[in-house]
Amino acid sequence: MSAVHVVKEIYIYPIKSLAGISCNSAFAQEMGFENDRRWMLVDAENQMITQREHRIMSQFYPQISDGKISITFKDKKHEFSINEHLESVLKVNVWDDKSEVVEVNRETSKWFSQHLGFECKLVKIIKNGDRKHESSRLKETFNVSLADGYPYLLIGTQSLDFLNEKLDDKITILRFRPNIVVSSGIPHEEDDFKTFSIGEVQFKNIKPCGRCIMVNNDPENGRLKKEPLKTLSKYRNVDNSVLFGTNIVSLNSGIINVGDALVF
Template sequence: MKSTHIVKELFVYPIKSLAGISVQSAKAEEMGFEYDRRWMLIDGENQLITQREHPVLSQFYPKIIDDKIEVTNLGKTHSFYIDESLANLIAVTVWDDESIVVEVNKSSSEWFSNQLGFTCKLVKIINNGDRKHKSTKLNTTFNVSLADGYPYLLVGSESLNNLNEKLKDKIGIERFRPNIVISSTTAHEEDSFDQFQIGKVHFQNVKPCGRCIMVNNNPETSRITKEPLRTLNTYRTVNNSILFGVNIVCQNPGIITVGDVLEF
C-alpha cells in the first residue's frame, strides 16, 4: 500500500556545520547522501568546530560545481576539488566516535582560518568505515559520515507547522538541518515510522533526534535566541532530551528524488 507521504525537500551539507544545499535528487549511501558531511573543520587541537561554539559558520555557503566544492563567506569565495586530500592521517573524535580524516590542502585550511579569525584545518573522511557509530537501540554498528551521529535526518512538514503555530516569529525548516523533508498529516508522526522505502532505497528509523542549541541559531544572521528550544521544551521533552525529527539509516544505495512517495 502506497503512502500519502511524499518527499518535499532534500538537503546535502557537504561541510559539517556550514549551510546546506537544497537539491532535487540525491544518491543515498550507507554513510549518508553522497558528499553529505564528508568534510569538517577542526581547530589547532584537532577538535571539531561546529555552530554550537561558532554560530557564524551558518554564514558559509557551499555549492557543488562539477568536481569542486565552492564556499562563499562575506563576499569571498574559495574552492577545492572533491577528490583532493593530503596524505597524513589525522585521528579525531566526533562526539563519542573516533574517526580517521585527512586534510584537504593547506590553502583551504588557510582560507577558513582567515575567514574565521583562528587557526583551523579543513579535513575530510575518505573511506567507508573510517568512522563507526553504535546504535544501542538496534544493537548494530553503522559506517557513518562526520554527521553528529546518524547519517540521515527526516522531518515531517506538520511537525514544523505545529511548532510555528506556537511561535511568535516563524522559522524555516533549515533550522533543523534535515536531509529529507516529507509531507505529513500529523505532527511528529515520523517518530513512529519503522522501515520504509523511498524510490528503491530502504530506510530504517533508528530514533527521534535530540536537539541542541544549534536550532536557536538564526542561519541568516548567526544570532542565537531562545527559540525554538524554549517552546519545544514545553511539549517535546522526553528524558531530558528535546526531540524533533528522526534519525534514520539507509539499507541499500540508490537515488531518491523530490516527489518520491514513501512506501511502508
C-alpha cells in the same frame, strides 16, 4: 498511508556545520547522501568545530559544480576539488566516535583560518568504515559520516507547522538541518516510522533526534535566539531530551528524488 508521505525537500551539508544545499535528487549511501558531511573543520588540537561555539559558520555557503566545492563567505570565495586531499591520516573525534580523516589542502585550511579568526583545518573522511557509530538502543554499529550521529535526519512537514503555530516568529525547516523533508498528516508521526522505501532506497528508522542549542541559531544571520528550543521543551521533552525529527539509516544505495512517495 504512503500516498500522504511524499518527499518535499532534500538537503546535503557537505561541510559539517556550514550551510546546506537544496537538491532535487541525491544518491543515498550507507554513510549518508553522497557528499553530505564528508568534510569537517577542526581546530589546532584536531577537535571538531561546530556552530554550537561558532555561529558564524552558518554564513559560509557551499555549492558543488564540476567536481569542485566552492565556499562563499560574505564577498569572499574559495574552491577546492571534491577528490583532493593530503596523504597524512589524522585521528579526530566526533563526539564519542573516533574517525580517521585527511586534510584537504593547506590553502583551504588557511582560507578558513583567516575568515574564522583562529587556526583550523578542513578535513575529509575518505571511505566507508573510517568512522563507526554504535547505537546503544539497537546494539548495532553503523558506518557513518562526520554527522553528529546518524547519516540521515527526516522531518515531516506537520511537525514544523505544529511548532510554528506556537511561535510568534515563524521559522523555516532550515533551523533543524534535515536531509529529507516529507509531507505528513500528523505532527511527529515520523517518530514511529519503521522501515520504508523512497525511490530505489530502503530506510530504517533508528530513533527520534534529540536537539541542542544549535537549533536556536538563525541561519539567515547567525544570531542566537531563545526559540524554538524554549517552546519545544514544553511539549517534546522526553527523558531530558528535546525531540524533533527522526534519525534514519539506509539499507542499500540508490537515488531518491523530490516528489518520490514513501512506501511502507
